[in-house]
Amino acid sequence: MTDTKASLSLEGLDAPIELPIYSGSVGPKVIDVGALTSKGYFTYDPGFVSTASCESKITYIDGGAGLLMHRGYPIEVLAEKSEYLESCYLLLHGELPSKEEYAHFKNVITNHTMVHESITRFFKGFHYDSHPMAMMCGIVGALSAFYHDATDITNPKHRLISAHRLIAKMPTLAAMCYKHSQGQPFMYPNNKLGYAENFLHMMFGTPCDDAKVNPVIARAMDKIFLLHADHEQNASTSTVRLSGSSGANPFACIAAGIATLWGPAHGGANEAVLSMLEEIGDVENIDKYVAKAKDKSDPFRLMGFGHRVYKNFDPRAKVMKETCDEVLKELGLENDPLLNIAKKLEKIALEDEYFIEKKLYPNVDFYSGIIMKAIGIPTDMFTVIFATGRTVGWIAHWHEMLSEPLKIGRPRQLYTGYDKREFTDIDARPAVNPPHLP
Numbered sequence: 001m002t003d004t005k006a007s008l009s010l011e012g013l014d015a016p017i018e019l020p021i022y023s024g025s026v027g028p029k030v031i032d033v034g035a036l037t038s039k040g041y042f043t044y045d046p047g048f049v050s051t052a053s054c055e056s057k058i059t060y061i062d063g064g065a066g067l068l069m070h071r072g073y074p075i076e077v078l079a080e081k082s083e084y085l086e087s088c089y090l091l092l093h094g095e096l097p098s099k100e101e102y103a104h105f106k107n108v109i110t111n112h113t114m115v116h117e118s119i120t121r122f123f124k125g126f127h128y129d130s131h132p133m134a135m136m137c138g139i140v141g142a143l144s145a146f147y148h149d150a151t152d153i154t155n156p157k158h159r160l161i162s163a164h165r166l167i168a169k170m171p172t173l174a175a176m177c178y179k180h181s182q183g184q185p186f187m188y189p190n191n192k193l194g195y196a197e198n199f200l201h202m203m204f205g206t207p208c209d210d211a212k213v214n215p216v217i218a219r220a221m222d223k224i225f226l227l228h229a230d231h232e233q234n235a236s237t238s239t240v241r242l243s244g245s246s247g248a249n250p251f252a253c254i255a256a257g258i259a260t261l262w263g264p265a266h267g268g269a270n271e272a273v274l275s276m277l278e279e280i281g282d283v284e285n286i287d288k289y290v291a292k293a294k295d296k297s298d299p300f301r302l303m304g305f306g307h308r309v310y311k312n313f314d315p316r317a318k319v320m321k322e323t324c325d326e327v328l329k330e331l332g333l334e335n336d337p338l339l340n341i342a343k344k345l346e347k348i349a350l351e352d353e354y355f356i357e358k359k360l361y362p363n364v365d366f367y368s369g370i371i372m373k374a375i376g377i378p379t380d381m382f383t384v385i386f387a388t389g390r391t392v393g394w395i396a397h398w399h400e401m402l403s404e405p406l407k408i409g410r411p412r413q414l415y416t417g418y419d420k421r422e423f424t425d426i427d428a429r430p431a432v433n434p435p436h437l438p
């Protein structure tokens with residue numbers, strides 16, 4: 001990082017504070033504000049809109065240009081030329097694998113796909129209609145009860161074993177959530193199948209038949225995992241980093257990431273997009289909903305639109321839209337009513353002054369739900385699929401953070417509460433009428 005300096009003059013200080021400025025390899029420079037604390041100041045940035053929480057080499061987004069790259073490779077190139085597990089290797093290790101390295105990595109992941117048989121008993125505690133994200137939060141966190149052979153987070157080998165276990169087991173657990181909701185028996189992973197193919201086998205296969213997975217659908221599923229793999233310091237990745245900074249075990253950190261992803265403003269948006277399209281119901285109603293989205297007094301937002309970083313098309317949305325067309329064509333659903341509403345909504349929104357002025361474009365969640373619905377994945381499983389794909393990004397950031405000396409994350413605040421005051425015994429407190437009984 002090349003050093004220049006910012007000079008900050010503050011009232012009451014007889015000399016300006018010199019703050020180092022660091023440059024990355026691409027993207028905005030950063031100002032190191034550490035020196036402010038000793039002068040009695042904190043920076044203030046609710047929502048971390050302008051705050052770089054860490055240094056990272058994994059993923060870079062240029063929101064204005066609609067660019068997303070993993071270790072320097074644009075997402076559209078990886079989506080076309082790579083596959084999910086190869087991109088997992090890239091995210092974890094920083095380089096594309098050689099043929100031998102990739103064969104070994106695939107073999108390691110494949111041989112970690114089974115979960116401890118005791119895990120099956122955890123599902124018995126959930127009602128069949130429990131939200132699968134609730135099940136995933138609980139069960140992924142509980143994995144830390146099973147793996148005591150790789151708990152030294154300062155040991156890179158231990159960290160990689162945990163990374164392999166999580167990447168390998170997430171599809172198995174995701175499929176178990178679905179099977180539990182259907183009252184069907186769990187399907188064991190089949191080591192002869194590819195990663196996405198194996199997931200669909202565990203989702204839709206039954207012990208009664210050996211139905212083959214449609215290769216077009218398997219490739220689409222693999223692309224969905226790949227497009228969700230990582231995305232810089234988004235809310236759930238930041239949660240995983242903050243959890244990991246306390247020294248918590250990787251399974252607990254990933255469970256925290258799953259919990260954060262669940263929110264409709266984040267990974268829950270794909271489920272919310274489908275609900276929104278179903279609520280719109282007909283292309284005739286689109287204008288009414290676009291007007292609601294623009295109405296400040298109406299909390300309704302166009303789910304699947306807008307992004308904190310992208311002020312241009314989310315490059316993942318473009319690939320997702322192509323994949324959506326491929327899947328619907330393969331399944332003979334080109335005239336899917338929800339797809340028609342989505343395409344018309346996208347066209348209207350992109351031509352609307354409000355969305356143009358606020359730079360609101362479709363994001364990764366806008367089309368993914370339509371693909372997953374067409375494949376037969378229920379809406380409440382959409383964010384589980386997102387979490388499954390994003391696990392490699394979460395664990396790659398956790399691994400990267402822990403390759404440096406551990407430093408717990410501990411933000412400060414602007415305090416606007418009471419200053420110190422005397423305690424009044426209850427008998428001496430005046431009556432309040434009517435009493436404040438929330």
Ligand code: SDX
Pocket residue numbers: 230231233234235264265266267269293294300301302303304305306307308309358360363364365
């Ligand atoms: C993901 O961070 C990541 O990288 C996340 C993610 C990842 O891969 O990890 O990319 C995955 O979470 C994608 C985003 C999925 N969420 C949605 O689709 C939900 C709908 N989108 C919005 O809630 C919103 O756009 C956010 C949360 C995504 C971004 O919100 P910001 O950056 O905090 O922006 P904002 O809420 O301040 O909005 C700016 C303006 C506001 O109007 P003003 O107050 O300036 O007048 O744009 C408006 C908003 O009202 N706006 C929308 C809108 N999104 C923003 N208006 C209508 N519909 C929308 N979808």
